[in-house]
Amino acid sequence: MERYFNVADIFGENVFNDTVMQERLPKKTYQKLKQTISEGKELDLETADVIAHEMKEWAIEKGATHYTHWFQPLTGITAEKHDSFISAPLPSGKVLMSFSGKELIKGEPDASSFPSGGLRATFEARGYTAWDPTSPAFVRQDAAGATLCIPTAFCSYTGEALDQKTPLLRSMEILSEQAVRLLRLFGNTTSQRVTPSVGAEQEYFLIDREMYLARKDLMYTGRTLFGAMPPKGQEMDDHYFGSIPERIEAYMRDVNIELWKLGVSSKTQHNEVAPAQHELAPIYAQCNVAVDHNQIIMETLRKVANRHGLQCLLHEKPFSGVNGSGKHNNWSLVTDDGINLFEPGKSPHENIQFLLVLCLVLKAVDRHADLLRESASDVGNDQRLGGNEAPPVIISVYLGEQLEDVLTQLISTGTATKSKKGEKLATGVKTLPDFRKDATDRNRTSPFAFTGNKFEFRMPGSQDSVGEPNVVLNTIMAEALSEACDELEKAKDFDSAVHDMIKKLATEHQRIVFNGNGYGEEWIAEAEKRGLPSINSLVEAIPALTTDATVSMFEKFGVFSKVELESRAEIEYEQYIKSINIEARTMIDMASKQIIPAVISYATELGLSIGTIADACPEADVSTQKELLVKVSNYLREAKDALITLKETNEKAYTMKASSCEKANFYHSDVVKAMEDLRRPVDALEMIVDKEAWPMPSYGDMIFEV
Numbered sequence: 001m002e003r004y005f006n007v008a009d010i011f012g013e014n015v016f017n018d019t020v021m022q023e024r025l026p027k028k029t030y031q032k033l034k035q036t037i038s039e040g041k042e043l044d045l046e047t048a049d050v051i052a053h054e055m056k057e058w059a060i061e062k063g064a065t066h067y068t069h070w071f072q073p074l075t076g077i078t079a080e081k082h083d084s085f086i087s088a089p090l091p092s093g094k095v096l097m098s099f100s101g102k103e104l105i106k107g108e109p110d111a112s113s114f115p116s117g118g119l120r121a122t123f124e125a126r127g128y129t130a131w132d133p134t135s136p137a138f139v140r141q142d143a144a145g146a147t148l149c150i151p152t153a154f155c156s157y158t159g160e161a162l163d164q165k166t167p168l169l170r171s172m173e174i175l176s177e178q179a180v181r182l183l184r185l186f187g188n189t190t191s192q193r194v195t196p197s198v199g200a201e202q203e204y205f206l207i208d209r210e211m212y213l214a215r216k217d218l219m220y221t222g223r224t225l226f227g228a229m230p231p232k233g234q235e236m237d238d239h240y241f242g243s244i245p246e247r248i249e250a251y252m253r254d255v256n257i258e259l260w261k262l263g264v265s266s267k268t269q270h271n272e273v274a275p276a277q278h279e280l281a282p283i284y285a286q287c288n289v290a291v292d293h294n295q296i297i298m299e300t301l302r303k304v305a306n307r308h309g310l311q312c313l314l315h316e317k318p319f320s321g322v323n324g325s326g327k328h329n330n331w332s333l334v335t336d337d338g339i340n341l342f343e344p345g346k347s348p349h350e351n352i353q354f355l356l357v358l359c360l361v362l363k364a365v366d367r368h369a370d371l372l373r374e375s376a377s378d379v380g381n382d383q384r385l386g387g388n389e390a391p392p393v394i395i396s397v398y399l400g401e402q403l404e405d406v407l408t409q410l411i412s413t414g415t416a417t418k419s420k421k422g423e424k425l426a427t428g429v430k431t432l433p434d435f436r437k438d439a440t441d442r443n444r445t446s447p448f449a450f451t452g453n454k455f456e457f458r459m460p461g462s463q464d465s466v467g468e469p470n471v472v473l474n475t476i477m478a479e480a481l482s483e484a485c486d487e488l489e490k491a492k493d494f495d496s497a498v499h500d501m502i503k504k505l506a507t508e509h510q511r512i513v514f515n516g517n518g519y520g521e522e523w524i525a526e527a528e529k530r531g532l533p534s535i536n537s538l539v540e541a542i543p544a545l546t547t548d549a550t551v552s553m554f555e556k557f558g559v560f561s562k563v564e565l566e567s568r569a570e571i572e573y574e575q576y577i578k579s580i581n582i583e584a585r586t587m588i589d590m591a592s593k594q595i596i597p598a599v600i601s602y603a604t605e606l607g608l609s610i611g612t613i614a615d616a617c618p619e620a621d622v623s624t625q626k627e628l629l630v631k632v633s634n635y636l637r638e639a640k641d642a643l644i645t646l647k648e649t650n651e652k653a654y655t656m657k658a659s660s661c662e663k664a665n666f667y668h669s670d671v672v673k674a675m676e677d678l679r680r681p682v683d684a685l686e687m688i689v690d691k692e693a694w695p696m697p698s699y700g701d702m703i704f705e706v
């Protein structure tokens, strides 16, 4: 890879972006496509044919031999089916390269192998992918060749959404409609659309690939199922923002180059809190593009790592006892003429529109806290949320000192008359300039924090798509906006109606605001007093998908039908069952084939050496060795018993005749517990058994030696 280059030259070079379209497409075609993109107008087949042809020519110049409809089924990762551009051989024996408008617009992958949660019987396998022209096509080049990737939405024969993208696009539409309605009431006649902007910060771990390959748990489940903490953990806090080692830097550089070529504006990178943990943040983009880009980021992080002899771990909690990884979803609402609805301005207390929008966010989050929590749940995140570093499991909103003060004024007197200002920050060093600090400090413990002109939802898991959290955010906000507009449009005196509404909302939803330490025990008790839901796991979160409040909201706005929601709940239960079953089986395999035999050999050797010493020198004191042997044997016994219990429990779960919901709950309560019971003695053994005898790399090997 080129060492020195100009980023501007390579940025977006593999993207069929606006510049390429302007250059390549006939003017009329370009204009029609732009209308489709900006106004959602349907594209006629003739225009699509022209676009497809130009897209193909461009892709072939980039070395592409195939094209694929790139989509996001409910597996959390992307899927693709590759077709080559070649047409049927001509009489001359040669082939032409062809790609029609129809092939661009619509694909028909066999849908039966993707999760549908009972939406479709397997004999009704038809599924369609439909081009999303608002997310640009791109050519992915790698060692395997080059492919034209066309971002698409994926739905069933009868039109039900089978992916992340379809509901996301629906939610963006309705949010825009409702937000524009509100803007009109405030006298804005120019903005035509309101689009959510999203910047998803991605956390990940990097370890040596050899070590990864030596651990079946990492290979099969993405996380370590056994492993004791090294003597040095992250207590020194010396990794966060620490200087980046050369090997990692070379990796990040390659990742950036790949991403830039694909038009992903990778911007920030730094070491995270835990050893071997890092973060990558792109510049925010339109919501659906950001969701696509996050998938590209995850793919790229994985792929490039292998080239560097590294393994990228995207699991939320690869190492127990070490900080987990999340995805901070930064979200704001911006008009097509550049107004951010979450921008408070210098004196928020006078910014009535902002205050109303803010209170509507509070209402939306308060009312649908359970659903928001559900949207951030996946199997891996169960290991992370509620730990001491990740956001707590309780949803609350952090507003910061300044806004909380404005809110308090509103609630107590009905009007806010002042906003706290940031003071001068005196560093005490003459040569450093004094600067004005922000009126509000940051809060790292809140799951949903206002950070200046956006909200940062910090709960989503690192390996999950951010599709669902954004569908939920967009829809709950659309609902709150719509209800406000219904009322305000009828009001005789708009100003006083808005005023009353702000006060009422602030008072009613004050309970969701929490500026304190979200990690403290006191908060759990306080949240309970306030009646905020505390949902500890994925299986407890799933029911939020099908409550009356959820169903009626999604149906009202046409984002999900009841059937689609039920199918999603079903898929999540099934995924939970499958994942825990794989984890349990992996533990059984490792314990019985690797760990227990290794410990038996170690114990045997220990016993033999005690015998040898006693024979050679009867007066030698072998009590230390004997104590160790007793300890090892006891833990071994405990591990063996736990292994048997785990086998039986998992078998019982696997063969259980019950609904997915019941089954998943059994896995959660019984199998997970049996797994923990096996892990405990094994981790204790790892601490006392000779390192040479342990059959796999330790935490210390993996996270301190990258």
Ligand code: ADP
Pocket (backbone or CB within 6 Å): 197, 198, 199, 200, 201, 268, 281, 282, 283, 284, 328, 330, 331, 332, 340, 451, 453, 454
């Ligand atoms: P942090 O506040 O977490 O330290 P940044 O301010 O750099 O970090 O922003 C983190 C992410 O938020 C980036 O992806 C950034 O592009 C995105 N972001 C910044 N402003 C907005 C906005 N108005 N709307 C959505 N995302 C934003």
Ligand code: MG
Pocket (backbone or CB within 6 Å): 201, 328, 456
């Ligand atoms: Mg952040």
